Amino acid sequence: MPTPKRGVLLVNLGTPDAPEAGPVRRYLREFLSDPRVVDIHPVGRWLLLNLIILPVRPARSAEAYRKVWMKEGSPLLVHSRALAAAVAERLKGEYEVELAMRYGNPSLPDAVRALQARGVREFILLPLYPQEATSSTSSTLARAYEVLSQGWDVASVRVVPAFHDHPGFLDAFTEVARPVIAEARADHVLFSYHGLPERHLRKSDASGQHCLASAGCCDVLTEVNRHCYRAQCFATTRALAERLALPSGGYTVSFQSRLGRTPWISPYTDLVLPELAGRGVKRLAVMCPAFVADCLETLEEVGLRAREQFLACGGESLTLVPSLNSHPAWVDAVVRLVREADCAAPPATSARTAPATPAPPPAR
Numbered sequence: 001m002p003t004p005k006r007g008v009l010l011v012n013l014g015t016p017d018a019p020e021a022g023p024v025r026r027y028l029r030e031f032l033s034d035p036r037v038v039d040i041h042p043v044g045r046w047l048l049l050n051l052i053i054l055p056v057r058p059a060r061s062a063e064a065y066r067k068v069w070m071k072e073g074s075p076l077l078v079h080s081r082a083l084a085a086a087v088a089e090r091l092k093g094e095y096e097v098e099l100a101m102r103y104g105n106p107s108l109p110d111a112v113r114a115l116q117a118r119g120v121r122e123f124i125l126l127p128l129y130p131q132e133a134t135s136s137t138s139s140t141l142a143r144a145y146e147v148l149s150q151g152w153d154v155a156s157v158r159v160v161p162a163f164h165d166h167p168g169f170l171d172a173f174t175e176v177a178r179p180v181i182a183e184a185r186a187d188h189v190l191f192s193y194h195g196l197p198e199r200h201l202r203k204s205d206a207s208g209q210h211c212l213a214s215a216g217c218c219d220v221l222t223e224v225n226r227h228c229y230r231a232q233c234f235a236t237t238r239a240l241a242e243r244l245a246l247p248s249g250g251y252t253v254s255f256q257s258r259l260g261r262t263p264w265i266s267p268y269t270d271l272v273l274p275e276l277a278g279r280g281v282k283r284l285a286v287m288c289p290a291f292v293a294d295c296l297e298t299l300e301e302v303g304l305r306a307r308e309q310f311l312a313c314g315g316e317s318l319t320l321v322p323s324l325n326s327h328p329a330w331v332d333a334v335v336r337l338v339r340e341a342d343c344a345a346p347p348a349t350s351a352r353t354a355p356a357t358p359a360p361p362p363a364r
Contacts, residue, residue: 007096007120008338009111010084011140012128012293014103015074019065025058031103036139039200061296068299076295077101080128082326083293083334090335096120102140108147116155123148124158124341126334128292130169131193131232132162134200160341164232165239168333169292174243175329177287177321181244184319186285188276189246192302193233193290195255195264201230212265230255230265236289252276256288256306257297273306277313284310287321292330294323 016027032038032053038045065074072078080099088097096118100111115123125144129136141159148155163169181189198212205211210224218231225231237253254272258264276284286306288298298320307318324330 005119006122007115014101015076019069021058024062037135079293079325086331126160130164164236172329181285188281189251190286191237192269195258198263274313277315282316285319292324
């Protein structure tokens with residue numbers, strides 16, 4: 001019996017098709033309609049989206065996107081396509097490779113159809129999120145399982161788990177960051193991660209007693225918190241700081257992009273910046289290890305707005321460390337993640353019977 005043709009589906013979160021209010025509105029509608037992203041009552045989510053967010057935010061976001069938009073398109077899409085092309089070249093003859101976005105284009109259904117048209121019947125799904133989160137990892141898996149379950153014959157699926165502590169990911173970010181930090185002569189490094197509402201973490205705490213119960217709840221990964229997004233962010237930071245030989249007082253962790261009035265995980269990046277300047281930090285380097293491709297949150301939120309804020313507070317320079325994008329070391333790591341997943345436990349017999357979460361399960 002011939003071996004089924006195998007495919008790799010690289011999935012990132014998404015981006016609008018153009019830096020204009022209309023495309024941004026369509027993107028935000030799809031993104032923020034997801035109950036795993038805005039986890040409130042459906043009526044409240046509809047009212048929030050249609051009466052508060054969509055009338056105002058698309059124009060503001062479009063203006064921000066225009067500041068970082070590339071000739072070839074959205075930075076996230078450009079870098080993700082370059083990564084997919086490089087991975088496809090490395091895996092030629094072993095796997096077919098396609099890129100998809102959870103929200104926007106290229107869509108998950110289109111990517112799956114493209115692989116199926118090339119004869120793929122076994123899938124390796126790699127969500128491009130280093131740390132686990134319900135609003136990214138679980139949402140992506142749920143949608144992918146839904147798409148892959150359509151049709152008469154249902155494909156088998158292997159899922160690459162979150163790679164926040166994977167040596168390939170850590171080594172690649174270290175290789176990217178080390179020369180940038182050295183050239184900037186940074187006297188401090190800020191690790192800024194995407195933020196989440198605190199309730200997301202608490203809802204994922206099976207014990208109901210550990211998450212955010214103490215100031216040091218994320219200082220060590222244990223059986224209780226090993227799938228916690230915030231704890232994984234701190235674990236990534238500790239591993240990168242060790243590789244970069246940063247002293248214990250030479251780096252700080254923070255969380256960006258908070259929205260609304262409900263508490264988000266802290267400390268907040270926009271509050272940490274003036275604190276660092278007040279402590280005498282002059283040359284700050286910022287790494288964003290929650291993102292494997294540069295995007296609005298890295299290039300505009302940190303590279304432009306955070307830099308302006310830090311300089312206004314008395315800092316001399318703020319240098320954004322580029323993300324992994326399609327760096328050769330990251331391509332190597334992705335290839336390694338794919339091959340390791342293929343050699344792991346047998347795949348789910350079908351997307352219909354695949355578990356609702358990967359192993360290990362998401363918790364963001």
